[in-house]
Amino acid sequence: MSTTLVNKVIPLASNYFGKFSRVDSERETLADFVRRIRNEKGLSMAQVAERSGGLIAQSYFFKIENGLVKNVSIEKLRAIARGLGISEEELLRVARGKPKSVDEDLESSEFALLYSKHTRLTAQQKRDFKKVIEMVDRELDRELERGEKEGKK
Numbered sequence: 001m002s003t004t005l006v007n008k009v010i011p012l013a014s015n016y017f018g019k020f021s022r023v024d025s026e027r028e029t030l031a032d033f034v035r036r037i038r039n040e041k042g043l044s045m046a047q048v049a050e051r052s053g054g055l056i057a058q059s060y061f062f063k064i065e066n067g068l069v070k071n072v073s074i075e076k077l078r079a080i081a082r083g084l085g086i087s088e089e090e091l092l093r094v095a096r097g098k099p100k101s102v103d104e105d106l107e108s109s110e111f112a113l114l115y116s117k118h119t120r121l122t123a124q125q126k127r128d129f130k131k132v133i134e135m136v137d138r139e140l141d142r143e144l145e146r147g148e149k150e151g152k153k
Contacts, residue, residue: 031067033094048083055079
């Protein structure tokens with residue numbers, strides 16, 4: 001099996017499933033959201049500022065990410081969305097404190113991205129990828145069993 005494929009899929013899966021470790025009733029703050037997205041995409045604050053087209057300074061982005069700015073203008077939110085490479089709608093929803101629907105979460109998830117990439121793989125790469133997915137599936141089953149056992153204690 002291609003170790004390159006494994007090295008790409010495992011961190012992606014752990015990032016994705018880590019998103020669901022938060023308690024459902026908690027809302028992700030704007031600061032936490034932009035930090036998480038920036039880290040998931042491997043961007044520095046300087047890169048976000050640059051990708052915004054110069055519409056947001058790195059120092060201002062730092063303040064937003066650290067919760068030091070509470071009332072961010074629509075223009076700045078749009079610049080942040082551009083800098084992070086996400087939709088304005090998604091960022092505005094978080095800024096307003098509204099959760100995503102399950103369908104929206106699935107559409108924007110790494111699973112949708114994986115499926116899109118999967119369709120472009122060769123037959124051998126698809127077989128290798130299937131082995132990785134089966135391994136992840138077994139690990140998820142183990143984690144779910146552990147969670148159920150701990151819940152019964």
